[in-house]
Amino acid sequence: MPDRRTVLRSATAAVLAGALPKGRLHAQGTGPVVLVTGTSSGFGRLTAESFARAGYRTVATMRNVGGENAEAARALGHMARAEGLELTVIDIDVSDDASVAEGHARAAAQVGPVEILVSNAGVGIPLPAALSMEATREVMETNFYGGLRMAHAVLPAMRERERGLLIQVTSALGRYTLPLYGAYCASKHALEAAFTALAYEMHPFGIETTIVQPGGYDTRFKENAARDVARYRDRIPPERQAPYADHLDAVGNILANTPTPPPQQIADAILAVAEMPRGARPRHVAEGPGMSDLPPLNDRLREVTEQSTRNYLRRPGWITL
Secondary structure, eight states, X not given: OOOHHHHXXXXXXXXHTTOOOGGGSOSXXXXXXXXXXXXXXXXXXXXXXXXXXXXXXXEEEESOTTTTTHHHXXXXXXXXXXXXXXXXXXXXXXXXXXXXXXXXXXXXXXXXXXXXXXXXXXXXXXXXXXXXXXXXXXXXXXXXXXXXXXXXXXXXXXXXXXXXXEEEEOOGGGTSOOTTOHHHHHHHHHHHHHHHHHXXXXXXXXXXXXXXXXXXXXXXXXXXXXXXXXXXHTTSOHXXXXXXXXXXXXXXXHHXXXXXXXXXXXXXXHHHHHHSOTTOOOSEEEESTTOTTHHXXXXXXXXXXXXXXXXXXXXXXXXXX
């Protein structure tokens, strides 16, 4: 008989290959409440649209709904009205404690308790790690602390109900490191560590955790990163930039668009995880270009984590998820 890990990997591969179980999609507006962060563009936007079209009661969040993301918010609202979807746009800046608390409270009041959190919001500012502490702080506040803020917001109600699902979007760069993306890689490595720990800690409460690791896709992420790089370079005196001239020249290679598969693949993968039965969801989903080496690495790190749990924590409910 195959072990549980083999069963999970086979089930996940089937779902990601397009075998989404249509019978378990929901009549419009009757599905669980899902909150998606970072929906102004890219994976977040596509994921919010996919959940809403699948019948989930969807809360699409983004920062600065009344400012720079006003057009994105209007477009999502227009799509929802045109297609008769249960989708609500709410302003949440994941880098701000008060914004997270207020936005989550609005979502719960207007739509209902959050049953699935898709924590996707993120920024990348490719600069030499030694050049700007301010850029590093912004990346960590948004990517790492932002993911934890959102988890802290939804977990109390999930624990009370003894069920819930956390889907944290990390990156292939949460497992290896790319020069000039030191802050971004650090934030994604940190998310991998924190949400792996949360998976074990929340398991006794009936709360599941899946970490989705996208490969490289062309979305507006690179366009936003280029804007942020320019913003920080304007603040850094030329004499400080001079020693890093070669590094800064190489930033252009990172930001160059290259042909990739459609980013809808990630939205489909996230929806597929939500549609899987409780107890059958994988710990990691690695999807996209250049990801073939990640599943064996994820498996090996999981083995080490579970062995450490057995050796040091001795909590039977935490050991094998």
